[in-house]
Amino acid sequence: MTRPLVIAAAALLANAALAQPAPAGAKPKEQYAVFVTSAGTIGVKLDPAQAPNAVKNFVELAEGKKAWKNPATGADEKKPLYDGTLFHRVIPRFMIQGGDPLTRGAAVGETRTKDGRPFGMGGPGFELADELQAGTHPFAMPCQLAMANHGPNTNGSQFFITEVPTPHLDPRSCETGICGYVHLGEGVCGCDLVQKIAAAGNSRTRLEKVVITGKAPTCK
Secondary structure: OHHHHHHHHHHHHHHHHHHOOOOOOOOOOOOEEEEEEOOEEEEEEEOOOOOHHHHHHHHHHHHOOOOEEOOOOOOEEOOOOOOOEEOOEEEOOOEEEEOOHHHOOOOOOOOEOOOOOEOOOOOOOOOEOOOOOOOOOOOOOOOEEEEOOOOOOOEOOOEEEEOOOOHHHOOEEEOOEEEOOOEEEEEEEOOHHHHHHHHHOOOOOEEEEEEEEOOOOOOO
């Protein structure tokens, strides 16, 4: 009769040990997103401290760990969303935008689906609330990764990477509180490719895959 109690007690002690907070001053693990494109590689250091829900969503969609609804078929899927998509909207001296699952497998140069829907209309079938902090300036430098949206609290799968400083995108006061674009991270390598992809035109560059890693990437 004593053995199960001993095992249970041991398990409780083990769980308590696991539940202990990290030592003060412990450095959080770094996380990077590597955008492998047909033009080369862009590496971004993610910033979950500023937007934990958005970063988690982006990572899980990239790794195929989160279910999403395919806007082309209506089917629920659980596989890497970004693999094989296009940078469907680009603006030189501003940004490159991708992450629309409607572009998966589309030919380079196509700008709409076979049934006529323009690229940029697709998402994962859900929307996340904004994570914005007034007084911050995440877009003061170029090569910033952020969520694209079509209004407050409409974050899904689409994202953009800036080519130049874009301070007009910083969080700002609006009728609904704070408006802006949820910042996911900052480029650490390959940022020169943003200009190249933007200059190539809409849907001219394929995003082959997004790799999530804890090691700082070396872009080629």
